[in-house]
Amino acid sequence: MISDQERLAFLEKATNAICSHVYVTQALQSCVQLLHQFMPAQRMYLDLFENDFGTVRTVATATRDTAKRLDKPVPMSPEQRREILGFRNQHQTDHVFWFDDASQDPLCRRMLQSLGARVDVSLIGTYPIYNGQPIGAVVLIAPGFAPYQAHHRERFKMLQNLFGILIHNAKQFRELLQLRDLLAEENQYLKREIASDHDLIGADAGLSKTMRKADQVAAHDSPVLILGETGVGKDLVAHYIHRTSARCDGPFITMNCGAIHESLIDSELFGHEKGAFTGALTKKRGRFERAQGGTLFLDEVGELSQAAQVRLLRVIQNKEIERIGGVAPIKIDVRIIAATHRDLHQMVQTQQFRQDLWFRLNVFPLRVPPLRERREDIPALVAYFMDRLRKRLKIIEMPHFKPNAFDLLLAYAWPGNVRELANVIERGLILAEQGEIDLGPILPEADARVPAQPQTAKQRCSLETVMKNHIRSVLEQVGGRIEGSQGAAAILAMHPSTLRSKIKKLGITYNKP
Numbered sequence: 001m002i003s004d005q006e007r008l009a010f011l012e013k014a015t016n017a018i019c020s021h022v023y024v025t026q027a028l029q030s031c032v033q034l035l036h037q038f039m040p041a042q043r044m045y046l047d048l049f050e051n052d053f054g055t056v057r058t059v060a061t062a063t064r065d066t067a068k069r070l071d072k073p074v075p076m077s078p079e080q081r082r083e084i085l086g087f088r089n090q091h092q093t094d095h096v097f098w099f100d101d102a103s104q105d106p107l108c109r110r111m112l113q114s115l116g117a118r119v120d121v122s123l124i125g126t127y128p129i130y131n132g133q134p135i136g137a138v139v140l141i142a143p144g145f146a147p148y149q150a151h152h153r154e155r156f157k158m159l160q161n162l163f164g165i166l167i168h169n170a171k172q173f174r175e176l177l178q179l180r181d182l183l184a185e186e187n188q189y190l191k192r193e194i195a196s197d198h199d200l201i202g203a204d205a206g207l208s209k210t211m212r213k214a215d216q217v218a219a220h221d222s223p224v225l226i227l228g229e230t231g232v233g234k235d236l237v238a239h240y241i242h243r244t245s246a247r248c249d250g251p252f253i254t255m256n257c258g259a260i261h262e263s264l265i266d267s268e269l270f271g272h273e274k275g276a277f278t279g280a281l282t283k284k285r286g287r288f289e290r291a292q293g294g295t296l297f298l299d300e301v302g303e304l305s306q307a308a309q310v311r312l313l314r315v316i317q318n319k320e321i322e323r324i325g326g327v328a329p330i331k332i333d334v335r336i337i338a339a340t341h342r343d344l345h346q347m348v349q350t351q352q353f354r355q356d357l358w359f360r361l362n363v364f365p366l367r368v369p370p371l372r373e374r375r376e377d378i379p380a381l382v383a384y385f386m387d388r389l390r391k392r393l394k395i396i397e398m399p400h401f402k403p404n405a406f407d408l409l410l411a412y413a414w415p416g417n418v419r420e421l422a423n424v425i426e427r428g429l430i431l432a433e434q435g436e437i438d439l440g441p442i443l444p445e446a447d448a449r450v451p452a453q454p455q456t457a458k459q460r461c462s463l464e465t466v467m468k469n470h471i472r473s474v475l476e477q478v479g480g481r482i483e484g485s486q487g488a489a490a491i492l493a494m495h496p497s498t499l500r501s502k503i504k505k506l507g508i509t510y511n512k513p
């Protein structure tokens, strides 16, 4: 028996040793250091009961000098555990169990063996309690057969609640860390969203047919398949559908199926549990989970391997996913928008793409036309990119295009579509000399790669009309003013005298200020 005074002093020290840490490893080490002053103490282990998984998992071990995290699950059904606890009843009083020879106890033997530790040790342990339930076991071992006496057991009993508090706090702390990582991830996503532009130029002009269809489908939850060449704006259209849908307050998560290595696709889409495979150091939510309540945009869906196509189809059919290494399926509520520049129908015919998946994705196909089919958008796109680049490149005095610029821009085939146009404008601005942007040396070079389609007389006529209409609409917008920072010449990035001669040549009439 120990006196009340000794009891109090020990409890105070034990509380300090155990409850002043949030990491169980540190608490365990402090505890061995303390216990060593009162009883045989070589090493401690902390195990957690995982009722959902039917396992007992050793999560930490410590000696007086070292401490480390462990992750050793031992499968154990609730019946087995009850049986073991029953067996222990004969070797325990007041929730403290002890064995002069640990190998007598089937559970300790199994656990020590699974950890590669010796079993010819003596052992004392208790079940940390939280909310009236045993939530694990904390065990102290000593070499040889050194029986733990009644006064040792009395002290050990005092650790029971303290470890209950420690485990609870450590769990809460881990949840907080996970939440912090989750928030950091969401924060990064939102910052990217804010930084990226979603302006859609040409929505009322060259893209009007596409946008009408986008408006029709946005309100429904049906999958959408966006088709179109690279750089036409498929990503922008997918964003638009999400923004104008009922899911607009949910996340919009993108996955570029062509940019992720086949071996990582599953983990990216479905996530993984900690330790599911080598390198899975922490639990990770997949894109499906992150898109919960929102939209998942599967860009370049035609690049998915056959195996990944099968798994994606299963998720779309069952509306649930399983993390790699996870045991419980997770229900998902995600709208899928897919996009590709490839001819998926052709791929189905050549068996490169699964027909059943194609049927699922192709509920509502939406074609975004290439830039060469909507040249009327070029002037507005140029003005838009000029304005964006002026801010990004911090240009004070905007250079003007050389007189032939618009003819060149309108005649070019644009194999890289709007993305290429943005790049050409940026290159033009960077290379501008003496206040002039000369597209001649930039565009013909690109022309040599993909020759522009020869223009028919009808097309030439329509290009002229495009330019005429655009200049007229800018003039209307600025009340007929040509010069000055708010004038039409500045908006069109043309020299005022070039604009005047264009107006004359094209026979544009407008209201002068």
Ligand SMILES: Nc1ncnc2c1ncn2[C@@H]1O[C@H](COP(=O)(O)OP(=O)(O)OP(=O)(O)O)[C@@H](O)[C@H]1O
Binding pocket: 197, 199, 200, 201, 202, 228, 229, 230, 231, 232, 233, 234, 235, 236, 237, 299, 341, 384, 418, 419, 422
């Ligand atoms: N109508 C548009 N208005 C303004 N910017 C546009 C428009 N269309 C495309 N862009 C811009 O062009 C670039 C390419 O667009 P986006 O990524 O949406 O094309 P994509 O068809 O998805 O290309 P990929 O097939 O290569 O993924 C982006 O910087 C985008 O902002």
